Amino acid sequence: MSFLEELKNEENFKTQLGSICSVCRLLAGLTPDEAKLLATRIADPEVPKAAIARVLNKNGYKIAPNTITRHARKECLGA
Numbered sequence: 001m002s003f004l005e006e007l008k009n010e011e012n013f014k015t016q017l018g019s020i021c022s023v024c025r026l027l028a029g030l031t032p033d034e035a036k037l038l039a040t041r042i043a044d045p046e047v048p049k050a051a052i053a054r055v056l057n058k059n060g061y062k063i064a065p066n067t068i069t070r071h072a073r074k075e076c077l078g079a
């Protein structure tokens with residue numbers, strides 16, 4: 001498919017939306033208490049996403065601040 005066709009193909013621009021992100025997967029694997037608190041932090045606009053990413057990475061969860069931002073904007077299925 002040519003670049004032009006790729007750009008015209010709406011399917012190409014749907015895959016990002018409505019998919020499960022790594023934050024969704026992480027939340028699903030945590031205990032209910034952990035998941036609830038993490039979701040609260042993510043939803044809080046006062047909490048920098050980089051700070052959340054730092055805590056996650058420190059605990060072995062490799063998640064980028066961008067991914068958390070995207071999840072917070074509900075650009076994924078599980079938000």
Ligand SMILES: [Zn+2]
Pocket residue numbers: 020021022023024025071076077078079
């Ligand atoms: Zn998500």
